[in-house]
Amino acid sequence: MSGIAPATPKAAAASGPHDGKRLSPLRVIIAAGAIAALSLGAFVAVQSFDSAQADGVSPWFAGYVDVTATPTYAFETPASPEDADVVLSFVVASTDDPCVPTWGTAYTLDGASKDLDLDRRLARLRQAGGDAVVSFGGQLNDELATGCSDPAALQAAYASVVDRYQLSTIDLDIEGSALADSAAGERRATAIAALQQAKRDAGEELAVWLTLPVAPSGLTEDATDTVAQMLKAGVDLAGVNVMTMNYGTSRGTDSMADASIDALEATHRQLDALYSKADIQLSDATLWSKIGATPMAGQNDVKGDVFGLADAQALNAFAQKQGLGRMSLWSLNRDTTCGPNYVDLKRVSDACSGIAQGDQTFAGLLSAGLPGHPDLSASSVTTPDADQPVVDNPATSPYPIWAEESSYLKGTKIVWHGNVYQAKWWTRGDIPDDPVLNDWETPWTLVGPVLPGETPYKALTLPEGTYPDWAGAAAYEKGARVLFDGVPYESKWWNQGASPEASSADPDSSPWVPLTEDEISAALATPAAS
Known part of the structure; x- marks a missing residue:
């Protein structure tokens, strides 16, 4: 971006330039x-x-x-x-x-x-x-x-x-x-x-x-x-x-x-x-x-x-x-x-x-x-006063609560300390609200607070018969789609005996990835798969 005499010392609790x-x-x-x-x-x-x-x-x-x-x-x-x-x-x-x-x-x-x-x-x-x-x-x-x-x-x-x-x-x-x-x-x-x-x-x-x-x-x-x-x-x-x-x-x-x-x-x-x-x-x-x-x-x-x-x-x-x-x-x-x-x-x-x-x-x-x-x-003195972190309640969280041992794909939303965060890229073990100097240092974007009255996250499901139910003994090619407890998944590569249930805890190693909302909407608009 682009008189009075020099000041004399203030008398204690007496008069000064700010008094009155x-x-x-x-x-x-x-x-x-x-x-x-x-x-x-x-x-x-x-x-x-x-x-x-x-x-x-x-x-x-x-x-x-x-x-x-x-x-x-x-x-x-x-x-x-x-x-x-x-x-x-x-x-x-x-x-x-x-x-x-x-x-x-x-x-x-x-x-x-x-x-x-x-x-x-x-x-x-x-x-x-x-x-x-x-x-x-x-x-x-x-x-x-x-x-x-x-x-x-x-x-x-x-x-x-x-x-x-x-x-x-x-x-x-x-x-x-x-x-x-x-x-x-x-x-x-x-x-x-x-x-x-x-x-x-x-x-x-x-x-x-x-x-x-x-x-x-x-x-x-x-x-x-x-x-x-x-x-x-x-x-x-x-x-x-x-x-x-x-x-x-x-x-x-x-x-x-x-x-x-x-x-x-x-x-x-x-x-x-x-x-x-x-x-x-x-x-x-x-x-x-x-x-x-x-x-x-x-x-x-x-x-x-x-x-x-x-x-x-x-x-x-x-x-x-x-x-x-x-x-x-x-x-x-x-x-x-x-x-x-x-x-x-x-x-x-x-x-x-x-x-x-x-x-x-x-x-x-x-x-x-x-x-x-x-x-x-000017009289304000800095004293530590950090708020106690909010304890997240699964019963009132619109998305899963962040867990250190879980892996999260790009776009995944979670809840942590009363706020919703979204993953900018794959992440595991990175605390969502860890203080960082630069935005690129964290894989998480703060979306906003959990709102009053929100309900627990429920995975989107498809009607029975939309895709075959997953079977442990069956072999699946890349691109195959199945239902597991009504939740649709797609195979990332050939696999056999790998349960889709493990995909949320370890998405990198799992051969299954849940369908996105857009993919689910498209599936609902087409006849059931045989």
């Missing part, structure tokens, strides 16, 4: 909107808003703001409640000293205060009830850990930004060459783990989000390695925010929303595997709460990728349904229709979306039903 903000004008506007929703019957939405303040884990929206872009985006005077929380980007290494943080290499922290009034504007935002997350990295310049090899200096560099802007949440946007730099990843993870622990030891909060590129198939190996490095170093990740944008040919014919949903589902599977490997067992719901999505408004950097208003609505609906922890947008700078003087809508602008938005905004559509705020979520 829940009664600010913008919060009052939000509360008023919740009351209006209640009058329309949206009681759940109001409950969610109350929960956000009570438990600090309600999903939140914050759009990115490119701090150094021209014209300057006035984030300090949000036009609507959904613009109240922002992700200021990007803090990167100075070109003169890799251990010195700067805004886009153009301004030191002091320089941004002087030339951009950044400190004062941030204070004004907080007075109005909003708050800011700061993002480190991005695509164009060097993230601090890339060149700063001194561990103490690197931790101090991160801390200087956190302390100056009194942050409760930071965002680490790792992409491009930085993503493949394993040594930098190790330094970054070690420094962030130490900084987060120091903050918690001091009674302060520091939520850490990783922002990573994604494809519809999920995170790349470099990206999953980056997550693993953080977990190994002991960083308590608030979550992984994936850049649902710029898919190019990997999107195929899918809409931008559908491609983004595929990417999020793949990321969920990958996080399950990564946390399991880190010996941290989390429930599906908790894993969803640790995932964020950041689409790019309108025209993406890839010419054929245009994220429209309908895509925003669909992605928001998915986020609400699954309980994503975060939604963002690249960027608030771009969240407006281009003026008539901007005629080349296929060229990406940093000041408009490139599509006609009418009176709608991407921020308004993407933030719907996400009532939380970053500062309220």
